[in-house]
Amino acid sequence: MDITYAAKQYSHAKLIYTTPSHQFPLGTTLSLPRRLALLDWAQQNNAWIFEDDYNSEFRFSSKPIQALQGLDNHQRVIYAGTFSKMMYPGFRLGFLVVPEILSEPFTMMKYYSDSHCGYLEQAALAQFIQEGHYARHVRKIRKICHDRQNAFLSAINLYLPHLFDVQMTDSGIHTVCWVKAGYDIRIILEQCQQLGFGAQPLSRYCIESRNHNAILFGYAAHNENDIISSVKRLSEKLTNLYPT
Numbered sequence: 001m002d003i004t005y006a007a008k009q010y011s012h013a014k015l016i017y018t019t020p021s022h023q024f025p026l027g028t029t030l031s032l033p034r035r036l037a038l039l040d041w042a043q044q045n046n047a048w049i050f051e052d053d054y055n056s057e058f059r060f061s062s063k064p065i066q067a068l069q070g071l072d073n074h075q076r077v078i079y080a081g082t083f084s085k086m087m088y089p090g091f092r093l094g095f096l097v098v099p100e101i102l103s104e105p106f107t108m109m110k111y112y113s114d115s116h117c118g119y120l121e122q123a124a125l126a127q128f129i130q131e132g133h134y135a136r137h138v139r140k141i142r143k144i145c146h147d148r149q150n151a152f153l154s155a156i157n158l159y160l161p162h163l164f165d166v167q168m169t170d171s172g173i174h175t176v177c178w179v180k181a182g183y184d185i186r187i188i189l190e191q192c193q194q195l196g197f198g199a200q201p202l203s204r205y206c207i208e209s210r211n212h213n214a215i216l217f218g219y220a221a222h223n224e225n226d227i228i229s230s231v232k233r234l235s236e237k238l239t240n241l242y243p244t
């Protein structure tokens with residue numbers, strides 16, 4: 001996020017929505033100086049920052065950077081976390097950490113908009129956390145996803161280096177691959193679909209319909225062997241379509 005540009009371009013903004021630990025969909029991490037600049041801007045403009053920390057648990061090698069919420073000395077940050085990724089998407093539980101002044105209006109809004117989160121799931125999760133199982137589960141899932149990401153990257157490097165430039169990230173549960181010149185992204189996506197890949201065009205996530213030749217590959221739901229053999233099969237299919 002270019003804070004200087006955003007502050008100039010949207011000088012009347014009252015709220016900024018951001019995913020600083022893992023920008024969706026490209027996967028970049030907001031640096032500490034930019035975090036501090038954003039907090040500065042929010043304080044000076046009396047604006048709110050909505051920090052969607054939807055997958056900070058999936059940081060693989062580098063140290064986590066402190067959340068905006070933890071760096072904020074002026075109560076400008078509304079922090080959101082979710083259990084959709086670590087537990088499962090249908091779990092439908094998340095949480096907010098809000099500045100004290102917003103606590104009452106948020107409680108009221110929650111009551112009027114959605115007063116009944118599943119009690120059973122909340123009680124079971126609370127016990128899961130209290131007994132230390134959740135922290136262990138996070139470590140285990142993080143390692144599994146890291147291994148799956150490595151398997152995906154190695155397979156792309158081995159079988160499809162002529163087709164894709166990988167957008168490197170050391171976090172998250174998907175990887176963005178840029179399609180090199182000379183290849184038709186629609187044909188690649190069609191082949192991915194036939195092979196059952198979790199693949200989506202990057203353009204789906206653009207506000208303006210720009211011609212971004214990149215594909216998001218989700219690998220978290222597949223084991224390493226399946227990932228490697230699927231990339232290999234994709235390369236075989238594409239070799240028939242694009243013989244060298």
Ligand SMILES: Cc1ncc(COP(=O)(O)O)c(C=O)c1O
Pocket residue numbers: 019024052054081082083084089093094
């Ligand atoms: C950017 C972003 N924020 C938040 C979430 C989590 O949403 P939920 O807690 O409703 O599953 C996701 C899920 O994929 C996401 O991509």
